[in-house]
Amino acid sequence: MIRWLIVIFLALLLLNGFAALLRKLGLGRLPGDFEIRLFGRTLWLPIATTVVLSLMAAGIARWL
Template sequence: MIRWLIVIFLALLLVQGLSAWLERVGLGRLPGDFRFRLFGREIFLPIGSTVLLSLVAALIAKVV
């Protein structure tokens, strides 16, 4: 259980660090990616990008 929490935490850190680069590539601006401001904080829900990245990961896993 602890191992999975560490993996999820590291994955979130990696995505946070790469978010600026991913936005330049075009992820984060797809239909289904929601960005709104609530109580002075910007909240970003990348639903469309998540679906796209999971499809790419599934295709890579199927090939390998």
């Protein structure tokens, strides 16, 4: 259980680093992607984008 939490946390951090590129591709604006602004900082939680990218990765892995 704790492994999955760590994997999800690391995936969210990685996606946060690639936020600008993902927004150009249109993946950062899906319903379920949250952008929270607190104290002059922006926190981006790409939940729907994570699900879409996970499904794409699973499809590619199954295809190979």
